[in-house]
Amino acid sequence: MVLAVTETIQDVHNDFALSLEMAKEGGQKVVGCLCSYSPTELILAAGAIPVGLCGSTQEPITKAEEILSPDQCPKVKATYGRAVAGTCPIFPLADCVIAETTCDGRKKMYELLEREVPMSIMDLPQKPETPAALNHWIEEVRQTKSFLEQQLGVTITDDDLRSAIVMGNKRRKLITDLYYCRIHNPGPINGLEFINTMSKLQYYTDFDQHIATLEKFYSELQQLIEEKHYAHSADQPRILWTGLGNSLGCSKVLELVEECGGVVVCQEGCGGLTRSEDQIVLGENEDPIVAIAKRYLRVTCACMTPNSQRFDDLERLCREFKIDGVIDLAWQFCQPFEIESYRVKELVKDKLGLPFLHVVTDYSQSDTEQLRIRVEGFMERIATRKKYADRRL
Amino acid sequence: MNSGGKKYFAGIDAGSRTTKVVLLNGDSSFVSAIRPTGLNVGETAEKVLAEALVAASAQTHDIQRIVGTGYGRVSLSCADTTVTELSCHALGANCISPDIRMVIDIGGQDSKVIHLDQDGNMVDFIMNDKCAAGTGKFLEMVARTLEMDMDNLSDIHFKGERPCQINSMCVVFVESEIISLIARGESAADIVSGVNHAFANRIGNMAKRLGLKQQCVLTGGVAKNRGLKDALTMYLRTSLTPLGIDPQLNGALGAAVLAQRLSH
Numbered sequence A: 001m002v003l004a005v006t007e008t009i010q011d012v013h014n015d016f017a018l019s020l021e022m023a024k025e026g027g028q029k030v031v032g033c034l035c036s037y038s039p040t041e042l043i044l045a046a047g048a049i050p051v052g053l054c055g056s057t058q059e060p061i062t063k064a065e066e067i068l069s070p071d072q073c074p075k076v077k078a079t080y081g082r083a084v085a086g087t088c089p090i091f092p093l094a095d096c097v098i099a100e101t102t103c104d105g106r107k108k109m110y111e112l113l114e115r116e117v118p119m120s121i122m123d124l125p126q127k128p129e130t131p132a133a134l135n136h137w138i139e140e141v142r143q144t145k146s147f148l149e150q151q152l153g154v155t156i157t158d159d160d161l162r163s164a165i166v167m168g169n170k171r172r173k174l175i176t177d178l179y180y181c182r183i184h185n186p187g188p189i190n191g192l193e194f195i196n197t198m199s200k201l202q203y204y205t206d207f208d209q210h211i212a213t214l215e216k217f218y219s220e221l222q223q224l225i226e227e228k229h230y231a232h233s234a235d236q237p238r239i240l241w242t243g244l245g246n247s248l249g250c251s252k253v254l255e256l257v258e259e260c261g262g263v264v265v266c267q268e269g270c271g272g273l274t275r276s277e278d279q280i281v282l283g284e285n286e287d288p289i290v291a292i293a294k295r296y297l298r299v300t301c302a303c304m305t306p307n308s309q310r311f312d313d314l315e316r317l318c319r320e321f322k323i324d325g326v327i328d329l330a331w332q333f334c335q336p337f338e339i340e341s342y343r344v345k346e347l348v349k350d351k352l353g354l355p356f357l358h359v360v361t362d363y364s365q366s367d368t369e370q371l372r373i374r375v376e377g378f379m380e381r382i383a384t385r386k387k388y389a390d391r392r393l
Numbered sequence B: 001m002n003s004g005g006k007k008y009f010a011g012i013d014a015g016s017r018t019t020k021v022v023l024l025n026g027d028s029s030f031v032s033a034i035r036p037t038g039l040n041v042g043e044t045a046e047k048v049l050a051e052a053l054v055a056a057s058a059q060t061h062d063i064q065r066i067v068g069t070g071y072g073r074v075s076l077s078c079a080d081t082t083v084t085e086l087s088c089h090a091l092g093a094n095c096i097s098p099d100i101r102m103v104i105d106i107g108g109q110d111s112k113v114i115h116l117d118q119d120g121n122m123v124d125f126i127m128n129d130k131c132a133a134g135t136g137k138f139l140e141m142v143a144r145t146l147e148m149d150m151d152n153l154s155d156i157h158f159k160g161e162r163p164c165q166i167n168s169m170c171v172v173f174v175e176s177e178i179i180s181l182i183a184r185g186e187s188a189a190d191i192v193s194g195v196n197h198a199f200a201n202r203i204g205n206m207a208k209r210l211g212l213k214q215q216c217v218l219t220g221g222v223a224k225n226r227g228l229k230d231a232l233t234m235y236l237r238t239s240l241t242p243l244g245i246d247p248q249l250n251g252a253l254g255a256a257v258l259a260q261r262l263s264h
Ligand code: SF4
Pocket: A034, A035, A036, A037, A102, A103, A270, A299, A301, A302, A303
């Protein structure tokens, strides 16, 4: 049974660190990624194991604040803390790390993180739709390929890249199918359980086994749907999650939402559907590096401008998943998501006419009661709207 | 509906600072009671409820339904239903006048702006973030630094001739800012009116972010500060509808209205 993750993020990390150590003893290399812009196909092509190293827990933050000022977003502090606090069992296992110049906090933190581990910091153009942006990014991807070859002592051929693209696409397709299991109403799994499971499944040492686990999870969900074993009822408010804060370890607001009767059925953004449904399209005779570069430049993070694709996606997903309300979470001190939230509000509230809640918080539990009022109020708002819609029918 | 003489509907608003009870009579008149919440929310609520019953010359069994709200609502074991103060403020304001479309509530630890429809449904809201900037706590800090009581923030405001520019909305930093203004020889009146204007801008911007509506009321203990009210009216360029009741009672009134609605 893949379902029902009852472990904490620490348990998941500890277990994974063990299998990672075994893989390393068997001669495998490990490459850390810090963000959705990291082209994992390069790592797969190098025969190494990609590992997400983004910080999603409160505990390393205190250590990070010995160096970074407290006025940074918790993600930046926790990621740095994971490297320097000496408590993360996975971080020391990375042979090298790939990162990108996304937001200012990350970019400047990487200058310090580089002291801990060899890094390839890719220069990410931030107006991705301009023609020059792609050319520049292609060169960055090429350089990272050379970086990996050097660090890992391997040669990455075009054939290696082509098969890595097939692997990556297969994985993304399965993950996308998993997300779409939740279009069913009533659904087979609650948001929190789904997110915990997905957070756990992102870690793998053996690719084929990873695919098999994802397939198993998928058939479990399908079976639940067939047998009408539902985890939530059809009239619970269906929430779309956007922005940040939807992974194991930093999901306190999401937990509150489901405690208060909502169910998070769709996630947009990092940790969500839009990061998996976009595939690498490799044209005939196309340089695989170019195809990889194109795909990763399309990631719709708020560090990009004008990032219009995010809004098209949001609108489509609200309709597809029959959404009753949208929650947009920004971490405290995160300028990109905080400012972009205004446009999310314009879309959700003004254009689609759906209840919208913007939440700003951090990883600590200190504001749980304040957040509860907002979340409960939001649920009351959705309930009223539903009541009136029913009356109109 | 005949409910055997149970003609009262109770609303309890267990706020972070004060607990308020409104007992609504079937004919829409009401009595109220209020006292500091203290440490034991449940116990205080029962005491305030008992006080309100005395004022109404009624007994516990005369109450048909109790709705609880406010920060302490989960501790109200006597409540039949609990809802957030967001919905209650909307219902309270609607009870005062069905034309009201916006409530600005400044509480002890948070402030909020609420939109409501003609039926008293809360249709949108915005609340201040984590910190205490822009809450009643901030004004308390100002009063303490100036060694005044809160009422003076209201009276002295209108004596200010050249309101000081106040830059810090932080509860911690405003103290040192005020001390340096005093050291520079600024008058207390200019400082107070400066504070009220800065505070009004902060709250006013929150209201603008949600969207301004005409027919707005100001509620919460801070609404008694006429200086702030004046500054807010100037900043929003709209008049505030007079509430007609103690502005601290609006949430409890809304809870009582809900108790009545749920009983029909
Ligand atoms: S939100 Fe942006 S910066 Fe953060 S991990 Fe996702 S893509 Fe990277």
